[in-house]
Amino acid sequence: MPSEFSGKHVTVAGLGVSGVPAAKVLHGLGAHVTVVNDGADERARTQAAELEALGVTVRLGDGTASDSGSAAGLPEGTELIVTAPGWKPTKPLFTAAEQAGVPVWGDVELAWRLRGHGGRKAAPWLAVTGTNGKTTTVQMLASILEAAGLRTAAVGNIGVSLLDAVTGDTEYDVLAVELSSYQLHWAPSLRAHSAVVLNLAADHLDWHGSMEAYAADKGRVYEGNQVACVYNVADRATEDLVRAADVEEGCRAVGFTLGTPGPSQLGVVEGLLVDRAFVEDRHKNAQELAEVSDVNPPAPHNIANALAAAALARAYGVPAAAVRDGLRAFTPDAHRIAHVADVDGVAYVDDSKATNTHAAEASLAAYEPIVWIAGGLAKGATFDGLVAGAAKRLRGAVLIGADRALIREALARHAPEVPVVDLDRTDTGAMPQAVREARRLAEPGDTVLLAPACASMDMFTNYNKRGDAFAEAVRELGA
Incomplete structure (x- = not known):
């Protein structure tokens, strides 16, 4: 059966984890697909060969993705661009598309439009965004939905590819x-059943251009919501995004809070997660969902994640018992506030x-000293705000990496009494030394916390490798 893409000339911008599936799906739907990619490394050449074997045209290293200099422009005949999410809106390719009146979609837009294709069930989406906590919240949500007996998957930036989920x-x-x-x-056309913005803090501003543009893109998740727009009571900016959203008639604003919840909120009362939003007579009644101890780990920001996941699940009609069972069954991914070991009475x-200050703030708030x-x-x-807020909790600090001076200077301004070890090195061998120095500073009952507040690429391939190096260094302490 011909699709709306049959015979259409589509340019896919970028290879990688989103571009390759998009090219394959579009080719399978009968489109004439051309993939453009600035890089031409070994991985790109391998992916290109795989696509070319299917009959997809691939242009590597042609300058289309460049931020500066001349660009190759739109491939001839392009009627639609499907872009990898990381490509900036300022790319010359998109300027050329705007001038030619060619629409630009992301892989999420493509997946949204393909829901129900070929007679498949168009499953509703419960959507999660925010500066930090997205992956954990989505995994918690999927665990809760599974506990309710629903066929579900954690998709998007994690788990199953969105395109695979809607076309498989x-x-x-x-x-x-x-x-x-x-x-x-x-x-632009995404319309979720219900959605949450967990929090908002400055991040990716080099991509978006401003905090206002970043927040506006986050707020798109609320557009057209059907049942609930879930927001963080402690983060007024998320509620402001709800107020600005154009939603379906009857869609409700539902808050989550670490305090006692008001009507239309989920919160915490005497060690219990409770719901005052999805109950009869929410002004008088509350429903117990789970115990705080059911959340793993029960750090404050993780309890907030659990409440957000519970709110989305309850918006979908999931019973309270499934929230409890799903949270108990959930195991967080590695390198997310993960307890490695106790050595000589010190927790590591x-x-x-925690690759930005907002994430590190939440992590630092979970322990002391x-x-x-x-x-x-x-x-x-x-780092001034981060250090000022955490100063009373700090026994000491060990600094590594290319931009450690920024943190050292903030510590000097806001926590001058805190001992600081500044390791003047950016090789991977710095981590064992950092752990040894932390052990020297720590006392029984303390927590040595790797919460870098920075990206890892100056020293490690990614944050996973950085966390692995920390864990290995801790194990060597206890050996």
């Missing part, structure tokens, strides 16, 4: 979807995933 053989009842600000920027915790291992690539961040 498995028919899902509902999807738990993680969406980045990049993906939302390129998804790996939160290498702390010997903090921090540093890496700052990505333009400043």
